Amino acid sequence: MAGDLLDNQGRGEAGWQWPSIHPEGRKFGAIAGALAAVFFLFGVGIIGWPLAGLTAGILAFFRDPERVVPQDDRAIISPADGQVSMITQVDPPAELIGEDGTGAPGLIPGQVTRISIFMSVFDVHINRAPISGSVRRLVYIPGRFLNADLDKASDENERQHILIERSDGLLIGFTQIAGLVARRIIPFVKPGDMVASGQRVGLIRFGSRVDVYLPAGTSAKVMLGQRTIAGETVLAELGEQKLLEGVSQ
Structure with a gap:
């Protein structure tokens, strides 16, 4: 969809898609995800599950969805x-x-x-x-x-x-x-x-x-x-x- 021209007359194609994650957030998500995996590996789910939730929250925070920008000089x-x-x-x-x-x-x-x-x-x-x-x-x-x-x-x-x-x-x-x-x-x-x-x-x-x-x-x-x-x-x-x-x- 990036770069596609859409208008208020129905021209173009649009559909829902998962937003990308900005690179700035991938490293934080990777760290939290790795820590969660370690605790799950050693059977410490009481800590692993909150870390898994934190990982999801970090990735959601750094989501970078595409937007349809109005093309109007005013x-x-x-x-x-x-x-x-x-x-x-x-x-x-x-x-x-x-x-x-x-x-x-x-x-x-x-x-x-x-x-x-x-x-x-x-x-x-x-x-x-x-x-x-x-x-x-x-x-x-x-x-x-x-x-x-x-x-x-x-x-x-x-x-x-x-x-x-x-x-x-x-x-x-x-x-x-x-x-x-x-x-x-x-x-x-x-x-x-x-x-x-x-x-x-x-x-x-x-x-x-x-x-x-x-x-x-x-x-x-x-x-x-x-x-x-x-x-x-x-x-x-x-x-x-x-x-x-x-x-x-």
Whole structure:
């Protein structure tokens, strides 16, 4: 299915398939699986069974399913699976504003809409590019490991800012934030790389959050509490500002 073109008129072929396991998780799964096998071999099932369950959990955490990415220049795609935990007006991080010393532009100062997506340990943790373009910045900042659902986690937790510039000059910044359990943010890209919308750009191990900063004049197309799917859910359409209301049921 990878690379296939599908549309809303029924073109293409789709079918369920087992998601692959990202290489970053295979080593952890192999270690847990080997330990489980050793305890089973010596007849210590009371330890072997929990380790077997841990192995399954690790492999599930690092699952990397294929996604059908909308091909629309107006669309800003969700970089993360999870729940929309906050939608608020904020100033973008200082690391994403203005020039960075190389002459490359950054985000313009001033308040914009920030969409925060919280990822639990049950969500897919592969993060994807919200637009196509060139990676202009990748800034890692060490920090604390507060609950990623807290607003102050954006400023105090370990995090990594990414800025992507589209060919027409549009800039989108987003931030990977470590949480209580997360202990490592792993990038798949570096400054200068070209990425496609929905392309895998990194992962955060074991529970975390992603903040997306929308361009001025653009509001969220998702609602507070809504579930998002990385590479598929449209977070916003450029230049569109519209009130959306939902009912929890």
